[in-house]
Amino acid sequence: MKVDDSKNKQNLQELIDTRDFVEHISVDCVIFGFHHDILKVLLLKYHDLDLWYLPGGFVFNDEDLREAACRVLYERTHLSDIFLEQFHTFGRKNRTENNVHQILLKNKKIDVPPDHWIFQRFITVGYCSLIDFSLVDTFPNAFNETCAWFEVNKLPKMAFDHERIINCGLEHIRKNIDTQIVASNLLPEKFTMKELQTVYETVLDEKFRRNNFQRKILALNSLERLEKFFDGSANKAPYLYKFADKK
Known part of the structure; x- marks a missing residue:
């Protein structure tokens, strides 16, 4: 599904202009899907970029972390009312140093000063869930070109440190599989x-x-x-x- 490029640019501009976010904190959601003996993970693709990434985003000043994770997941995928569990915090100093935001904004012809908050260091809090992916319809929003399920051992080229986040989320799911299966309605x-x-x-x-x-x-x-x-x-x-x- 292709998105309207002018709307895409408008939403990006609104995002980088806002100052209502908690500084340097984000959330990322690792949604694992099970169906017919296959385990997959839900990924999004940057518009105009050959990179895939996890449903994630920034935290507003007036919301809790879990509220932010639920909101971001719904905005990115239209998934709601699923069991989300916080599993790890990712804070390596170079975790976002692959210029994804710079390339995306440049492609949209949006001028942003090099000291803008979106280019600064971010620590992200990971949330994960295990669901039946055959029951899910996902919808891209203005920031994404598409949503798709990938087998966990056949990941595409990933943005940021999201492959590491997926691997940590999978380890958490496996260590807590009893709780996850009971909570997930698989x-x-x-x-x-x-x-x-x-x-x-x-x-x-x-x-x-x-x-x-x-x-x-x-x-x-x-x-x-x-x-x-x-x-x-x-x-x-x-x-x-x-x-x-x-x-």
């Missing part, structure tokens, strides 16, 4: 142990023996066993489960 209300194992194997990128996995999961006491699932096949009918704290 599975239907009732699911089989095999369906749950598929999610774990895809996110963690490893295989489990069925009996070992079932023993490990049941030891967490987070599941409630329900009736058996009969699908008409000759195979032994598996039990259905649901998360114990789901209503």
Whole structure:
């Protein structure tokens, strides 16, 4: 989807002219998507630049960090009401020194002094989530040319340090997979142990023996066993489960 270039330039100009942001602080959202045994991450593409980046932005003076993350995510992707978890702060002194903003503004013929706040050092706070990407329609805003899902091991050329942020977010998701799966609605209300194992194997990128996995999961006491699932096949009918704290 192409955007109107004059509107794009107008919105960029309004952004750099504002002085209502917290200085040197931004938020970036790493949205991982699971569907059909594939793990992907949602990225945006700069208009007129062959670079991809995470949904992110600046923090207004009158909002909390989490509010900023939710707002920015919605503005960039139209995603809302999803579980966002803060996972890391990124503050390397050279993390934004690849001239992305300079190139973008130059392409739009917007003159900005070299000491402008948008060129200064920014520390960013990362938020992540795990969702079913088949249920998501994303929409580019005036700053983006497109939104797209990429497999986590096949990332395109990234802006800033966003590849590092993705890798850190993936590590966090994997360390907290039990919480993430319960909070993310990746599975239907009732699911089989095999369906749950598929999610774990895809996110963690490893295989489990069925009996070992079932023993490990049941030891967490987070599941409630329900009736058996009969699908008409000759195979032994598996039990259905649901998360114990789901209503």
